[in-house]
Amino acid sequence: MRILGIDPGLQTTGFGVIDIDGHALRYVASGTITTRRVAQGELPARLKVLFDGITEIAERYKPDSAAVEIVFVNVNPQSTLLLGQARGACLTALVMSQLPVAEYTALQMKQAVAGHGRAAKAQVQEMVKRLLQLPGAPGSDAADALGIAITHAHVGSSMERLGRAAVLARTTSGMYRQGRTR
């Protein structure tokens, strides 16, 4: 069972791939897709970079399912809209790659990875490093994506339970608002 975790963002989208082997989690790959080289105004071109990047990752690592962080609603509505568009491109790429998609909030991810929802970024990075026995802590965006994949793995250790979790996660996907902790 291989899971692709995604932390969507317009400038930087983190991704992380892990395998579940019984109760053990195994690191496969992680990194970021960046659209920084594309000019600021070029929104369609930036969305294409995200779509192409996720499609390529799905083809290369052939995950069985995907989990995406439910993004927080920004104080600035324009940023929220931009983030929404980036997330739309990421989700579309995943479903076009035939992947079932679950969604988790940053709060759920922090609880699953660090044991409490108010964990700082550095704590998430450290816990991801420990849980996946990495030689060093991954970057913040990759760590969040790996954390989302770990959350999806924790929710159910069997395929059936994962299936149910995905439905549950989708049921709560209307809840996009989050606290200021992130």
Place this chain on the structure above:
Amino acid sequence: MRILGIDPGLQTTGFGVIDIDGHALRYVASGTITTRRVAQGELPARLKVLFDGITEIAERYKPDSAAVEIVFVNVNPQSTLLLGQARGACLTALVMSQLPVAEYTALQMKQAVAGHGRAAKAQVQEMVKRLLQLPGAPGSDAADALGIAITHAHVGSSMERLGRAAVLARTTSGMYRQGRTR
């Protein structure tokens, strides 16, 4: 020169295709892509419907360029995020279909179609009907999409000018906020 106009929305996305023949505008097709049949919580599945729908329209009508309405920022941040995700799926489908994409606000569209930015929905529908010599007024979402295509046609009557307009439109694409007129 064929233009595909898109009015993106999560529940209903309007589309309109027109041809520019010298100074004349000719209606080709219009309609809506609806995701209402997909369950509310199934965001990824709804985005797939939008992506597939736009890809199919692009393949069927083979437009030379696309123009997309810049969506207004909703008072409700969660709606803004959902709308952003729908718009992200639409834009991604257009760029994946190799189409150059221009963006216009509803204000710009109303000015181009009805002569003033405070035109009501019914006025836009009536003016689109007249400009394209349609037997009846198109539905509101299709009319907005045709209006966006007409706006793109008005901006330049030659390919070169359209090219410049597209760049201009993209340069202003950071301006997503709009008044309450819509």
